[in-house]
Amino acid sequence: MGTADMVNLEKWLPLAEKYGLSVVLSFILLLFVGMVVRMIVRGDLVPRSMLERAEEDRDRLQAILDREREGFMNPLLDMVKHLKQDYTSKND
Structure with a gap:
């Protein structure tokens, strides 16, 4: 000491x-x-390299989720648009 x-x-x-x-x-x-x-x-x-790698992984996974969501939501949106058109044409 x-x-x-x-x-x-x-x-x-x-x-x-x-x-x-x-x-x-x-x-x-x-x-x-x-x-x-x-x-x-x-x-x-937290080392900077690990933080950057985690951010890159998050961005990559978010892009994958966005593509999957877009593929799932397009048919649903088309169906909703057709429902709205049918509803308005019947009311006229």
Whole structure:
């Protein structure tokens, strides 16, 4: 341990004696979890290459879904258009 570590330890030990070791350790754990959550939100924990690959996969899959949806919806739209034409011609 270096002298800086010893100085930090000397600062933390009175708190541990005053409040109890579990409270001090839980506070340190809470700070650590907060830092990790902040890093996740900012995107520091995800490598850029993985993020770009995920975005490319999402775009590719969205294009596939759009093509499938278009193939499914065209006959349905044609049927609805014919229903509207038949309904309006009967009412005239």
